[in-house]
Amino acid sequence: MADSADRRSPGTDAAGAETATVRNLPVLSLTDVVVLPGMVVPLELDEPAQAAIDAARAAATETSGTDSDDSKGELLIAPRLADRYATHGVVATIEQVGRMAGGAPAAVLRAGRRARIGVGVSGPGAALWVEAELLDDEPVTERTRTLATEYKSLVIATLQKRDAWQVIDTVEKMTDPSTLADASGWAPYLTGEQKRQILETADVAARLELLIEWTRAHLAEMDVAEKIRDDVREGMERNQREFLLRQQLAAIRKELGEDGEQEKGSVADFRSRLEAAELPEKVREQALREVDRLERASDQSPESGWIRTWLDTVLEIPWLVTTTDHHDVTAARAVLDADHHGLDDVKDRIVEYLAVRGRRAARGLELVGGRGSGAVLVLVGPPGVGKTSLGESVARALGRKFVRVALGGVRDEAEIRGHRRTYVGALPGRIVRALTEAGSRNPVMLLDEIDKVGADGYRGDPAAALLEVLDPAQNHTFRDHYLDLDLDLSDVLFLATANVLETIPSALLDRMELITMDGYTEDDKVAIARSHLLPRQRERAALTADEVTLTDEALRELAANYTREAGVRQLDRLLAKVFRKVATRLSGSPSGNDGSDAPVVVDQADLRGLLGRPRFLPETAERTAVPGVATGLAVTGMGGDVLFIEANTAPRDDSEPRRGGGSLTLTGQLGDVMKESAQIALSYLRSHGHRFGVDPADLDGRIHLHVPAGAVPKDGPSAGVTMVTALTSLATGRPVRSDVAMTGEVTLNGRVLPIGGVKQKLLAAQRAGVTTVFIPARNEPDLDDVPREVLDALTVKPVADVADILAEALEPIAGVDSEVARVA
Structure with a gap:
C-alpha cells in the first residue's frame, strides 16, 4: 500500500537538507503504560488493540507481497489522555503474536523511534490511522555526555539502594545518552506524567536534565524513608526485646511468688495511686500531667527516672493527713510536768496554745482565712537544759507526731529548699523529708541548733531560706525547689533550739517567739x-x-x-x-x-x-586575796560563768618615751568591745580616781589587764564595772571582797548601763559561792524571772553609779574606807 510507505515532504529546510520522514501508521492507545524507545512490552489484546495489530500486519503483508502470519508489521503506540489527544508516540514493531497462559490473545511489541502524531489518514482495517513524523536524536555533544554520566551515577545509586545488582550491570554497559535516557521508562519511581514528558522531549540533553532532577529528588526521598524505616525497625526491635525481657521477668517473678509487684512503677500504677491518694486538687492535676509525660517518655530516657522519683515523693507526702490534738489543758500540763522539772515559761506557752486551739475548734474557727494553727518558738539556752527533749514532751502532750531536723553545720540552701529535680541525685529539702517521715501535716518539728546554720558564697544562705519556713504569714505556701508545688506548713508547730542568741540572724529571730532557758539551780x-x-x-x-x-x-x-x-x-x-x-x-x-x-x-x-576528788571548789576567796583582782559575771555558750579580771602595774622605764597617761596592755583573747571597756575604765579612774583615794601617778606606769582562760575568746561590755573595780583595787591596795561579784557596762562618767543574761549570771554566782551581786539598776525588772531560791541565797544590789560598787566591794582600810564611804 503506497500510503504506508516512507515518504518525504516536498519541502527543504533553510540549509537545503531534506525534512523529517513521515509515515502513515495505525495507532494503538494505551492508558496504563507509557512506552519509550527501546522498550519491549507484552500486551493483552482487547478489541481496539487487536484491530491495530491486524491493521499493521495487513499493511506489512500488502507491502511485502507475502501472506504469512510471521510478517512483522509496525504501528504507533501513544498514551491515551483523558483531556486531549496525545501529540507524541513511538513506532513499535510487532515481534510476536500469540496467547497468554490463560488463553487470552496477546502480542509482544518492540518500541523504536519517536514520532510526532499528525493528522488522521485512511488505511486498511478497523484501526485509526494517522500521519506520524519520525524524530531523530540530536548529535551527541560533550555536555550531553556529561549529563549522561551524572544521570548514570544517580540511577546506579538508586539501584544499589534496591539491591538490583543485575540491572546495574546493564546500565553500566549503556553508552548512548539517548538510550540511557529512554531506559527511564522502566523506572518505578517516575509517574506516568513524567514518562509522557520524557516521550515528548526530543532533545537528549533536555531529557537528561529532567531525569537528573527527578532522580535526585527520588534519592532524597529514599534517604528520608530509609532513615524512618531504620528508626522504626530499631524501635520495633527494642520494643520486641523489652517485651521479651519483661515476659521473662514476669515468669521469673511468678516462679518466685512476686508476680503481684510486676506492675509497680508503671503508668497505670501511678494513675491508680494518684486517684486513690488524698491530694489537693492542684497537686493532683500537676501529678497527672507528669504521668502523661511519663507515658510519652521512653524507659531509657533520664526524664523517665526523674518523673518516677518525683511522683513517688509526691505520693509519700502527707498533704491532707492530720492528727487530732488533745485539747485537755490539765492533762497536757501533767505530761509536761512529768517529763521536765521547771521550765515554766515553755510549759505555760504550750498550755496557752492548747487553750486557744481548743476554743477555736469548739467554735468552728480552726482554719479561718486559710491559715493553720501552728506556732514558731525558739528555745535559747545553754547545753543540757532539756531543749531537745522538750520537743518530744510537747508532741506527746499535744498528741502529735514528733520529728527532728538537725541544722548544725548546714551550709547549703538546697538542704532547706531542695534541689532542682533535673540535677543528678536531686532530693527535696529537709523540711519536706521531715514531713514525710512524720506522716502528718501537723507534727511538732524540732529545728535543732538553728544558731549554728552556716553560709558560704557558693551554695546560698540556709538561714535566708528558713525565713519562709518560719514566717507564719508565708509558710502556708512554702515552695520546695524539688517539688515545685505549694506546701502548707502553717499547721506545723516549729520548735527551734539555740545555745547563743547573738548568732541567730535578726531577720530570722524576728519571725520566732523567743523563750529563754537560762539553766537550773x-x-x-x-x-x-x-x-x-x-x-x-x-x-x-x-x-x-x-x-x-x-x-x-x-x-x-x-x-x-x-x-x-x-x-x-x-x-x-x-x-x-x-x-x-x-x-x-x-x-x-x-x-x-x-x-x-x-x-x-x-x-x-x-x-x-x-x-575521785571534787573538780570544782570555791576559789573566789583565793583569787581575790590580793589587790587588783575582781570577780565579774559573764554569759557564754555554756551558760553563766564567773570571770576573774586581774590588774597589775609596773613603773615606767625612763628609757621609754613619754606618751602621757602611761600604757595599757590587754591579754586573755579579748574582743574589741571588751578592749574598749578597759580603756573606758582606765580613763574614768584617771579623771575621777581622787574621789576614791587613787593617786593618778599610780596609773601613769605600765598597766597590764588580764582575763584568765586566755584560750577562750571573750567579748562584751558587761565587764566594765569589774575592770574599774580591779584597777581601783590595784591603785589603792585594797583587795576586793571575796563574796562579791558584779556585772554592768560603765561609761566615762561612771554610769552603770544595763546588760543581758541577768538570770544566767545570778545562777553562776550562786554556783560559785558568791553572796553579794551588783547589777545595773535598770536590770532590776529582770529579777522577776530569777527563781526565788536564788534570790534568797544572794544579796542582789542594783546600782546606777560605779562609785556605789566601789564603796562596798573593796575591803575597808583605815583612813581610806571612810573617804570612799563619804563620797558614795
Missing part, C-alpha cells in the same frame, strides 16, 4: 536527778532501787562541787559512772568481793572513792 538539779536521771541510769546499769540508792547530800555534792554547768548533762554522766562502779562492786570485782553487800547506799563521803 542546785535544788532544780537535785530534783531532776531524783525524778529523771537516777531512774534512767539505774535501768541502764541493770540495777534496782533495792540494790542502790543515793542520798540527797550526795546529789547536792555532785551538783555543787563535781559539776559546774547550767544544765544537767555532766551530772547525768557522773551518775552513770557511779552506777557502773556500784554494778561492778555488786557483780564481784577482781579484788575478791563476792557482791553480797547489797543494798548499796551512796552518801556524800562515798563520792571521793567512786569519782
Whole structure:
C-alpha cells in the first residue's frame, strides 16, 4: 500500500537538507503504560488493540507481497489522555503474536523511534490511522555526555539502594545518552506524567536534565524513608526485646511468688495511686500531667527516672493527713510536768496554745482565712537544759507526731529548699523529708541548733531560706525547689533550739517567739536527778532501787562541787559512772568481793572513792586575796560563768618615751568591745580616781589587764564595772571582797548601763559561792524571772553609779574606807 510507505515532504529546510520522514501508521492507545524507545512490552489484546495489530500486519503483508502470519508489521503506540489527544508516540514493531497462559490473545511489541502524531489518514482495517513524523536524536555533544554520566551515577545509586545488582550491570554497559535516557521508562519511581514528558522531549540533553532532577529528588526521598524505616525497625526491635525481657521477668517473678509487684512503677500504677491518694486538687492535676509525660517518655530516657522519683515523693507526702490534738489543758500540763522539772515559761506557752486551739475548734474557727494553727518558738539556752527533749514532751502532750531536723553545720540552701529535680541525685529539702517521715501535716518539728546554720558564697544562705519556713504569714505556701508545688506548713508547730542568741540572724529571730532557758539551780538539779536521771541510769546499769540508792547530800555534792554547768548533762554522766562502779562492786570485782553487800547506799563521803576528788571548789576567796583582782559575771555558750579580771602595774622605764597617761596592755583573747571597756575604765579612774583615794601617778606606769582562760575568746561590755573595780583595787591596795561579784557596762562618767543574761549570771554566782551581786539598776525588772531560791541565797544590789560598787566591794582600810564611804 503506497500510503504506508516512507515518504518525504516536498519541502527543504533553510540549509537545503531534506525534512523529517513521515509515515502513515495505525495507532494503538494505551492508558496504563507509557512506552519509550527501546522498550519491549507484552500486551493483552482487547478489541481496539487487536484491530491495530491486524491493521499493521495487513499493511506489512500488502507491502511485502507475502501472506504469512510471521510478517512483522509496525504501528504507533501513544498514551491515551483523558483531556486531549496525545501529540507524541513511538513506532513499535510487532515481534510476536500469540496467547497468554490463560488463553487470552496477546502480542509482544518492540518500541523504536519517536514520532510526532499528525493528522488522521485512511488505511486498511478497523484501526485509526494517522500521519506520524519520525524524530531523530540530536548529535551527541560533550555536555550531553556529561549529563549522561551524572544521570548514570544517580540511577546506579538508586539501584544499589534496591539491591538490583543485575540491572546495574546493564546500565553500566549503556553508552548512548539517548538510550540511557529512554531506559527511564522502566523506572518505578517516575509517574506516568513524567514518562509522557520524557516521550515528548526530543532533545537528549533536555531529557537528561529532567531525569537528573527527578532522580535526585527520588534519592532524597529514599534517604528520608530509609532513615524512618531504620528508626522504626530499631524501635520495633527494642520494643520486641523489652517485651521479651519483661515476659521473662514476669515468669521469673511468678516462679518466685512476686508476680503481684510486676506492675509497680508503671503508668497505670501511678494513675491508680494518684486517684486513690488524698491530694489537693492542684497537686493532683500537676501529678497527672507528669504521668502523661511519663507515658510519652521512653524507659531509657533520664526524664523517665526523674518523673518516677518525683511522683513517688509526691505520693509519700502527707498533704491532707492530720492528727487530732488533745485539747485537755490539765492533762497536757501533767505530761509536761512529768517529763521536765521547771521550765515554766515553755510549759505555760504550750498550755496557752492548747487553750486557744481548743476554743477555736469548739467554735468552728480552726482554719479561718486559710491559715493553720501552728506556732514558731525558739528555745535559747545553754547545753543540757532539756531543749531537745522538750520537743518530744510537747508532741506527746499535744498528741502529735514528733520529728527532728538537725541544722548544725548546714551550709547549703538546697538542704532547706531542695534541689532542682533535673540535677543528678536531686532530693527535696529537709523540711519536706521531715514531713514525710512524720506522716502528718501537723507534727511538732524540732529545728535543732538553728544558731549554728552556716553560709558560704557558693551554695546560698540556709538561714535566708528558713525565713519562709518560719514566717507564719508565708509558710502556708512554702515552695520546695524539688517539688515545685505549694506546701502548707502553717499547721506545723516549729520548735527551734539555740545555745547563743547573738548568732541567730535578726531577720530570722524576728519571725520566732523567743523563750529563754537560762539553766537550773542546785535544788532544780537535785530534783531532776531524783525524778529523771537516777531512774534512767539505774535501768541502764541493770540495777534496782533495792540494790542502790543515793542520798540527797550526795546529789547536792555532785551538783555543787563535781559539776559546774547550767544544765544537767555532766551530772547525768557522773551518775552513770557511779552506777557502773556500784554494778561492778555488786557483780564481784577482781579484788575478791563476792557482791553480797547489797543494798548499796551512796552518801556524800562515798563520792571521793567512786569519782575521785571534787573538780570544782570555791576559789573566789583565793583569787581575790590580793589587790587588783575582781570577780565579774559573764554569759557564754555554756551558760553563766564567773570571770576573774586581774590588774597589775609596773613603773615606767625612763628609757621609754613619754606618751602621757602611761600604757595599757590587754591579754586573755579579748574582743574589741571588751578592749574598749578597759580603756573606758582606765580613763574614768584617771579623771575621777581622787574621789576614791587613787593617786593618778599610780596609773601613769605600765598597766597590764588580764582575763584568765586566755584560750577562750571573750567579748562584751558587761565587764566594765569589774575592770574599774580591779584597777581601783590595784591603785589603792585594797583587795576586793571575796563574796562579791558584779556585772554592768560603765561609761566615762561612771554610769552603770544595763546588760543581758541577768538570770544566767545570778545562777553562776550562786554556783560559785558568791553572796553579794551588783547589777545595773535598770536590770532590776529582770529579777522577776530569777527563781526565788536564788534570790534568797544572794544579796542582789542594783546600782546606777560605779562609785556605789566601789564603796562596798573593796575591803575597808583605815583612813581610806571612810573617804570612799563619804563620797558614795
